[in-house]
Amino acid sequence: MKRIPLYFFFHIPKCAGSTFRYHVEHNLKKGEFVSLYEGEYFDVNEMAYKYFTPGKRREEIDAYLDSLSDVQKDTIRIIYGHQVYYGIHRFFPGREVRYITFVRHHAAREVSMYNFYREHVEDPSRRFLKKENVYQANDVSEIRKDLIRDGRILSFSEWLQERTWHSNFITRFLILRGFAEPGAFPEDMFKRFYFVGITENYHSDALFLYYLLGVKKFYPDKNISKKYFLPKDLSEELCGLMSERNTRDATLYDCAIRLHKTFKVKEPRFESIVGYMKLKVFYSRRSIPFWIAYDRASSALRRRAPLFVQFLGDMGNIVSSFKNRKIKF
Secondary structure, rough: OOOOOOOEEEEEOOOOOHHHHHHHHHOOOEEEEEOOOOOOEEEOOOOOEEOOOOOOHHHHHHHHHHHOOOHHHHOOOEEEEEOOOOOOOHHHOOOOEEEEEEEHHHHHHHHHHHHHHHHHOOOOHHHHHHHHOHHHHHHHHHHHHHEEEOOOEEOOEEEEEEOHHHHHHHHHHHHHHOOOOOOOOOOHHHOOOEEEHHHHHHHHHHHHHHHHHHHOOOOOOOOOOOOOOHHOOOHHHHHHHHHHOOOOHHHHEEEHHHHHHHHHHHHHHHHHHHHHHHHHHHHHHHHHHHHHHHHHHHHHHHHOOOHHHHHHHHHHHHHHHHHHHOOOO
């Protein structure tokens, strides 16, 4: 039997990866996915989330994947997270592997990060702050150190002025995880990826990947922070400052858009698949009221109009068939 491709989703922070992760975890069966994040990973042996030992993250990732049986490895359909690195596919010889990711405009990502940080400081009920995990605890400490001065939360402008260490984050993150060399040209930084999605085009790009992964249930966007600051409120001065500090990320983003257009030309099924999946989403979000109305109508007409009831039954079967069917393009 032909083995399906194995996907590696490189989750770049604040690029809509949490929504993608949620759909994977709520559609695929346990054992079909493995998450790799700062403090946790999903162990398909115990079918539970476990924590890394501080300072031994990469070592433990490699040891864990190496310990899996061939059957377990063949069952996995996707590995995803901030800790995915290039070369991890060596543990799956014989599988077709596809690295995928999403990138976002540097200004929108910076604003999103600020809102994310600020909400976690102001709202202790956020799940992120509740995790009993040394990495999460350290992250919370770093967030407070990054965002608070003299007991006061910094405004976006103040925070940005001080935050020089985060320049060209996406470029440096790709280099850190082995996807590119430090001096690589932007065009070469994505050459190891099968697909590079654009966060600003997420609801089309993600649907293409959902189709490939067999996602059938759809959910609202996740990890959306309260909007303390909006991109539309950026002044020319702040835009100039971010552009000056993120020249490589800006060039990388433009390159990703060009690659995205090229991919759609090389993959003629893209638009058909996205259109088909949009219909699935439309049906999924409206299925409950539809079936309530259908049941009421069929009950009311059961005795008076048997032919119409038969028609409703036939239509119901067609809709059910569409819901559970995956069209091959």
